[in-house]
Amino acid sequence: MLFTRIVDTSVAVGATRSRKAKTEALQTLLADLRPDEVETVVAWLSGEMTQGRIGIGWRTLSDIEADPVEQPVLTIAEVDDAIGAVASTSGSGSTKRRRDLLAELFGRSTRGERDFLVRLMTGELRQGALEGVMTDAIAKAAGLPLEPVRRAFMLSGRLSVTATAALSGGEQALAEFVLTVGRPIRPMLASPAETLAGAWTEFGGDVSVEYKLDGARIQVHRSGDEVHVYTRTLREITSGVPELVELIRELPCTSVVLDGETLALTDSGRPRPFQETMSRFGADSAHDLLLHPYFFDCIHLDGVDLLDEPLERRLDALDRVAPQHRIPALLRPDAESAAAHFDAALDAGHEGVMVKALSSSYAAGRRGRTWQKVKPEHTLDLVVLGAEWGYGRRTGWLSNLHLGARDPDGGPPIMVGKTFKGLTDALLQWQTDEFPKHERSRDDHTVYLEPDLIVEIELDGVQVSTRYPGGVALRFARVLRYRPDKTHAEADTIEAVRALLPTQSR
Numbered sequence: 477m478l479f480t481r482i483v484d485t486s487v488a489v490g491a492t493r494s495r496k497a498k499t500e501a502l503q504t505l506l507a508d509l510r511p512d513e514v515e516t517v518v519a520w521l522s523g524e525m526t527q528g529r530i531g532i533g534w535r536t537l538s539d540i541e542a543d544p545v546e547q548p549v550l551t552i553a554e555v556d557d558a559i560g561a562v563a564s565t566s567g568s569g570s571t572k573r574r575r576d577l578l579a580e581l582f583g584r585s586t587r588g589e590r591d592f593l594v595r596l597m598t599g600e601l602r603q604g605a606l607e608g609v610m611t612d613a614i615a616k617a618a619g620l621p622l623e624p625v626r627r628a629f630m631l632s633g634r635l636s637v638t639a640t641a642a643l644s645g646g647e648q649a650l651a652e653f654v655l656t657v658g659r660p661i662r663p664m665l666a667s668p669a670e671t672l673a674g675a676w677t678e679f680g681g682d683v684s685v686e687y688k689l690d691g692a693r694i695q696v697h698r699s700g701d702e703v704h705v706y707t708r709t710l711r712e713i714t715s716g717v718p719e720l721v722e723l724i725r726e727l728p729c730t731s732v733v734l735d736g737e738t739l740a741l742t743d744s745g746r747p748r749p750f751q752e753t754m755s756r757f758g759a760d761s762a763h764d765l766l767l768h769p770y771f772f773d774c775i776h777l778d779g780v781d782l783l784d785e786p787l788e789r790r791l792d793a794l795d796r797v798a799p800q801h802r803i804p805a806l807l808r809p810d811a812e813s814a815a816a817h818f819d820a821a822l823d824a825g826h827e828g829v830m831v832k833a834l835s836s837s838y839a840a841g842r843r844g845r846t847w848q849k850v851k852p853e854h855t856l857d858l859v860v861l862g863a864e865w866g867y868g869r870r871t872g873w874l875s876n877l878h879l880g881a882r883d884p885d886g887g888p889p890i891m892v893g894k895t896f897k898g899l900t901d902a903l904l905q906w907q908t909d910e911f912p913k914h915e916r917s918r919d920d921h922t923v924y925l926e927p928d929l930i931v932e933i934e935l936d937g938v939q940v941s942t943r944y945p946g947g948v949a950l951r952f953a954r955v956l957r958y959r960p961d962k963t964h965a966e967a968d969t970i971e972a973v974r975a976l977l978p979t980q981s982r
């Protein structure tokens with residue numbers, strides 16, 4: 477197939493806000509691909525190259541001189557080969573050779589094709605927000621129900637591989653994706669609960685009520701003596717957390733996959749601030765803070781996969797393998813004890829509680845209703861769209877943030893408010909140093925950013941707005957902290973923001 481079809485589809489998907497139209501455009505394209513083209517094309521449309529990152533910056537790419545062609549001629553295979561050649565060129569003289577290869581490719585591209593390639597190579601096309609639409613399109617193009625496609629994606633973590641299996645091997649090929657110890661799966665997520673009592677009632681009290689600790693998510697895989705530790709975004713951090721590795725190696729089992737939260741504690745056993753825990757996850761992590769694990773799920777034990785087992789059975793397994801590292805939890809508490817557990821969590825310096833249905837399976841990668849988080853305040857994880865230069869005491873600093881919610885249909889984030897409240901001098905300085913690296917454009921007052929940075933905002937609520945495009949605006953928003961562990965795909969959606977509107981104005 478000609479490469480231009482991919483570019484046209486990408487443009488069409490970007491140009492509409494309608495989820496249905498996006499899905500149809502992708503579905504039509506997928507159905508027309510040859511089986512050997514599927515993996516590459518799905519990767520491209522998700523903003524990735526099958527070769528991984530090739531380490532060429534926007535400036536180098538835009539400096540390459542090549543006249544565009546009028547009529548598209550490039551095929552998918554030719555483009556993929558050319559990217560492969562660039563990716564595999566290294567050593568002395570490679571800078572020039574890579575430029576020559578790119579000039580050759582651009583010299584055979586139309587203007588639109590070059591634009592797509594530059595955005596693909598610089599990571600600008602990476603739009604996790606499109607994942608949901610793409611998953612739908614794969615299922616439709618393959619004539620399959622959504623569930624097996626979704627499941628294969630959560631187990632493989634890769635849409636491109638999922639698409640190839642779905643389109644060439646159908647449901648049987650998808651069923652071959654299993655949990656593999658040593659390969660991380662996308663973690664199960666929670667939805668906000670209105671109230672603790674509401675969440676408890678929704679499951680008739682058949683719940684586990686657990687502390688919600690404010691640390692960092694970890695997924696631990698052990699097979700024999702081999703241990704791997706991953707973050708929420710499936711980044712491997714094993715070598716940075718030797719104390720966890722040691723402790724996991726000592727658990728009484730031969731193989732296990734555990735899900736949990738890790739936290740650094742003060743001398744008196746209270747949680748340290750989130751930023752301090754996160755500092756252990758950086759490239760040059762400080763090792764003076766010891767991390768403690770608190771596990772809340774066990775999705776594999778001694779050769780048995782537990783993903784589809786009810787939570788109650790998974791908690792039994794957790795109790796067998798790591799009882800001393802379990803997060804504080806109450807099973808089937810009455811409403812009063814659940815409320816007391818919530819208060820105790822807050823008293824101990826934690827965020828709140830999670831209420832989980834004991835009958836639910838592990839829905840990896842999903843934000844479902846079977847896990848509900850209860851916190852005393854509303855918080856939202858929003859995309860930083862830009863920042864205004866401060867004035868008065870804040871002159872010279874990038875200050876007032878423009879905040880956006882994710883469009884669940886894969887469009888650009890939708891602005892819902894601004895704030896500079898809660899920003900310390902240290903954060904203002906950090907913003908001023910960091911934001912230009914993410915700059916998209918600027919005018920006299922504001923630097924506009926690529927949607928890369930996620931910030932956690934505390935707010936009193938939201939109100940109907942005629943000023944903002946989503947029809948909703950934040951009330952009394954203040955910055956809690958940045959969330960380097962999250963990407964645009966994990967920001968809260970405009971629907972999550974609207975859900976906070978008082979019922980009568982929804």
Ligand SMILES: Nc1ncnc2c1ncn2[C@@H]1O[C@H](COP(=O)(O)OP(=O)(O)OP(=O)(O)O)[C@@H](O)[C@H]1O
Pocket residue numbers: 664665666667686687688689690691692693708737772803830849857
């Ligand atoms: N007992 C627990 N069970 C599950 N997750 C927990 C628990 N305690 C703390 N967590 C953390 O809470 C997160 C689940 O909440 P959610 O799915 O809303 O993620 P989130 O968007 O990061 O939430 P938040 O911003 O409120 O931390 C998990 O990713 C995990 O890091």
